Amino acid sequence: MSSTAFHHLAQRLGKRDTSAAAAMLAMAEAGDADAQNKAGELSLRGMAGPVDLEQARRWIAKAAEQGQPDALRTAAYFTAAGIGCAPDPAKALAMLQALAATDRFVAVQLAFLDHLQCEATLATAERRLISADPHIELILGLFSAAECRYLQLLAQPWLEPAMIYATTGKGMRDPHRDSDNMVIAPMTEDLVIQAINRTIAAASGTQATWGEPLHILRYAPGQQYRPHHDAHAFGPIEQRRIATALLYLNDAYEGGETHFPELGITVRGGVGDLLIFHNLDADNMPDMRMIHAGLPITSGEKWLATRWIRGADYFPR
Numbered sequence: 001m002s003s004t005a006f007h008h009l010a011q012r013l014g015k016r017d018t019s020a021a022a023a024m025l026a027m028a029e030a031g032d033a034d035a036q037n038k039a040g041e042l043s044l045r046g047m048a049g050p051v052d053l054e055q056a057r058r059w060i061a062k063a064a065e066q067g068q069p070d071a072l073r074t075a076a077y078f079t080a081a082g083i084g085c086a087p088d089p090a091k092a093l094a095m096l097q098a099l100a101a102t103d104r105f106v107a108v109q110l111a112f113l114d115h116l117q118c119e120a121t122l123a124t125a126e127r128r129l130i131s132a133d134p135h136i137e138l139i140l141g142l143f144s145a146a147e148c149r150y151l152q153l154l155a156q157p158w159l160e161p162a163m164i165y166a167t168t169g170k171g172m173r174d175p176h177r178d179s180d181n182m183v184i185a186p187m188t189e190d191l192v193i194q195a196i197n198r199t200i201a202a203a204s205g206t207q208a209t210w211g212e213p214l215h216i217l218r219y220a221p222g223q224q225y226r227p228h229h230d231a232h233a234f235g236p237i238e239q240r241r242i243a244t245a246l247l248y249l250n251d252a253y254e255g256g257e258t259h260f261p262e263l264g265i266t267v268r269g270g271v272g273d274l275l276i277f278h279n280l281d282a283d284n285m286p287d288m289r290m291i292h293a294g295l296p297i298t299s300g301e302k303w304l305a306t307r308w309i310r311g312a313d314y315f316p317r
Contacts, residue, residue, distance in 0.1 A: 006034045013038075013047075021048040028059060036063035037071040041187055044083070044315070051316055057084025072099055073106060074187050081194055083186055083315070092191065109190045116192065117144045118199040131265060134289050135278040139203055143196070143272040148249040150192060151305050155182040155216035162217075177217075177225040177294070184214045186315075200245045200307050204276050209315070212241075212308045216249075219256060219302040225294035227261060230308055231279040231286035238312040240284060245307045246275040253300030262289045284311070 006027065012020035021042055027035035040059035042048040057078050063071035073096070078084060080092035100107040121142055130136040159180040184193050193214060201208040219225075230244045246258060248269035258267045258275060269275055281287040294304075 003032065003034070006032060006038075009035070010038065024048075028062075033063045033066035033068040033071070036060075036066070037068050037074070040071070040074065041185075044186060053084040053315060055084075069103065070187070073103070073190070077186065077189050077191070077194070080191055081186065081189065089191075096191070109192055112146075112150060112192055113195075115144075115146060116195050118142060118147055119195055119202075122199055122202055130267060131263065134263075134287050135276075136260070136263075136265065136267070137276050138267060138269060139274045139276070140270070141272045142199065142203060142274045143247060145271050147192075147196065148247070148272055148303075148305075151196070151214075151216055151247075152249055152303055154184070154193075155218075158182040159216070159218055175226075176228050178223045179217045179219045179225065179294075181218070182216045184216065186213065189213070196247075196305075197307065200247070200274065201309075203274055204243050204245055204309060206243065206309050207313075209313045210242075210310050211245075212310065212314050215306045217302075217304045217306060219253075219294065219297045219304075221297050221299055224256075224296040227291050227293040229279065229286050229288070229291050231290075233286045237284050239310055240286075241279050241308045242311045243276060243278050243309040245309060247305040247307075248273050248275070249303035249305060250301070253297055253302045255296050255298035256302040257295045258292060259295050260290065260292045262291055266295075 009020050009024050009027065013024065024035055024038050024042065025048055028039035036059050039048070040056045040063065043052045043056035043059060045051070060071050060074050060078060064075045076092045076095040076099075079095060080089045081087060096106050096110060100110050121144075125142045126140045128138045128140060130138055159182050162174040162177050162179050162181045189197070197211055197214060198208045201211060230241045232239065232241050246269070248271060251271050256268070258269075260266070267275055277290060277292075279287060279290050
């Protein structure tokens with residue numbers, strides 16, 4: 001059971017208290033398994049120094065050796081994805097199979113793996129070109145309804161209002177979007193999510209390692225994503241978002257279309273459809289024609305999965 005001291009430090013980290021990271025690392029060094037698991041996240045995210053994938057893996061391995069449940073799963077996910085090591089999907093699967101008898105989350109994941117269709121579906125899915133220049137494309141039915149539902153069920157307990165944070169650590173609602181969201185970070189990126197991310201990469205002609213963590217978004221009536229651009233223009237060229245992939249997870253809503261005001265194009269995808277559009281021009285600068293919005297929901301709930309794709313590995317390797 002996690003200690004009171006660990007929970008206190010975790011709360012401070014959640015509030016962007018920069019001094020808490022060093023204290024969490026000290027607790028991890030002292031042998032606390034929960035702190036070791038958290039230290040793996042700090043190393044992965046660069047919250048206690050530079051991003052260090054090998055160090056992240058070492059911390060997770062230490063926590064897993066003590067039987068920390070989250071670390072046991074994460075060790076398998078890192079092994080499959082090649083985070084801090086060479087990718088070894090077969091070994092990762094064996095690690096999860098060993099956990100399935102006592103870990104219901106792993107058992108559900110393994111049962112669902114047998115029903116995954118997306119990677120096979122890519123070869124036959126209909127691709128509808130909406131705009132050649134700039135590139136906007138809708139791939140119909142790439143993901144099954146069950147795969148879409150898996151993402152919704154995984155995200156639902158962890159949804160929280162979309163926030164942005166000042167350098168002081170103070171949070172506020174994102175002025176551009178008022179959805180609820182959840183980020184599936186590598187610590188929780190199970191083998192189903194990894195297959196979904198590989199499919200998105202193959203569909204977009206990119207590498208899976210270029211993608212940012214998958215975001216799950218839920219919009220209630222009146223909520224929207226106001227006009228914006230995805231490029232991240234102020235970063236290094238190789239870290240700009242070259243493309244955006246939007247996966248429509250449901251269709252039981254009205255409104256909520258994806259709208260490109262500069263182009264006069266409006267798109268509404270069905271369940272399992274993947275919308276891909278390019279964000280940069282030939283000079284790797286933001287193509288301002290790609291300003292887009294998620295229009296307000298008028299009834300029901302809209303669920304989306306979003307993956308922003310960069311021009312190089314998201315995590316330095």
